[in-house]
Amino acid sequence: MKDWNVLEKANLRALLETDQVDSVQDRLNIVDTFLDTEEHVTLEELFRLLKNKGYDYEPGFVRQCMNRMVELGFAQRKKFEDQPIRYEHRHLGRHHDHLICTKCGKIVEFSNDEMERLQVQIATSHGFQMLQHRMEIYGLCDECLAQRAPLMPLAIAKPGERVEVKEIITGVGGKSRLASMGLRIGDKVEVISNDGHGRLILGHDCSRLAMGRGMAQKILVALNTAPADAICKEE
Ligand SMILES: [Zn+2]
Ligand SMILES: [Zn+2]
Ligand SMILES: [Zn+2]
Numbered sequence: 001m002k003d004w005n006v007l008e009k010a011n012l013r014a015l016l017e018t019d020q021v022d023s024v025q026d027r028l029n030i031v032d033t034f035l036d037t038e039e040h041v042t043l044e045e046l047f048r049l050l051k052n053k054g055y056d057y058e059p060g061f062v063r064q065c066m067n068r069m070v071e072l073g074f075a076q077r078k079k080f081e082d083q084p085i086r087y088e089h090r091h092l093g094r095h096h097d098h099l100i101c102t103k104c105g106k107i108v109e110f111s112n113d114e115m116e117r118l119q120v121q122i123a124t125s126h127g128f129q130m131l132q133h134r135m136e137i138y139g140l141c142d143e144c145l146a147q148r149a150p151l152m153p154l155a156i157a158k159p160g161e162r163v164e165v166k167e168i169i170t171g172v173g174g175k176s177r178l179a180s181m182g183l184r185i186g187d188k189v190e191v192i193s194n195d196g197h198g199r200l201i202l203g204h205d206c207s208r209l210a211m212g213r214g215m216a217q218k219i220l221v222a223l224n225t226a227p228a229d230a231i232c233k234e235e
Contacts, residue, residue: 005035008074015072029055030065031074040078040086040107080107080136097134101141108141149223154200155216157191163221164188170218178219181209188224 012031016024033049034041041049043063050057066087069075076090080100086107095116099108115135123130140148157163165187168175183189183204190203199210 008035012069012072012074016068019068023061026055026057026061027065027068029053030057030062031069034066034069034075034087035089038089040088042084042086044084046087081138097136099137099139099141101144102138103140103144106141106143151220151222153217154189154191154211154219154221155194155213157194157221159191159193162188162190162224164224165219166222167220168218169220174215174218177215181211183209183219189221 009028009031013024013028016027021027030046030050033053033055034046037049039045043059043066046062046066047057047059050062066075070077070087073090073092075087078086078088078098080086080098081102083100083105094111096109096111097115099110100106101108119133119135120130151166154163154165165183165185168178168185178184187204192201192203192208194200197213199212200216202209202211
């Protein structure tokens with residue numbers, strides 16, 4: 001990777017010299033800093049990396065320099081949903097795609113020959129000549145997934161536990177049956193009794209409701225650790 005960077009830098013230096021721009025050394029400092037990171041950097045992150053190396057350039061100068069890098073084919077601009085513009089290396093003859101975590105913004109690169117081949121095949125079958133493509137997979141990264149509270153069926157919640165309704169794994173009929181009980185996704189309920197085989201008694205808002213075990217199997221809940229809101233006042 002380092003050898004490759006040396007070649008890239010020499011290539012770029014030659015191109016910048018034919019550009020007949022001034023402050024070539026300053027431009028090369030920016031280029032070096034960019035080529036030395038393997039991250040997908042925003043302009044702001046690039047300023048920070050430059051500052052760490054003791055360089056303090058005008059934002060406009062850095063932006064102009066990065067734009068030239070894009071034009072010369074050394075960098076590419078990436079805009080992932082909801083994120084600021086990022087720059088990454090453009091390796092000639094090498095291509096990769098991205099997985100983006102919608103929670104923490106982590107970006108993971110991958111390349112898959114089979115998928116590349118399939119994309120060309122799909123384009124061709126529609127009479128398209130594929131010139132470029134973007135494959136971005138959005139989701140939750142392993143770390144964010146691990147932080148997410150696991151879901152469990154309401155049927156196994158213990159008496160005294162307070163839970164939040166997260167998902168209902170049933171058709172429209174089940175949802176409307178639930179709605180007729182006054183329960184919706186996001187509602188918080190307290191398990192008043194659950195003997196493991198009969199109906200469950202739940203506290204919801206200021207009333208108690210009985211729910212059949214079958215229904216309680218289909219409702220996925222997460223433990224609610226927030227303090228109980230004291231909304232039910234004595235009359
Ligand atoms: Zn691809
Ligand atoms: Zn994440
Ligand atoms: Zn990338």
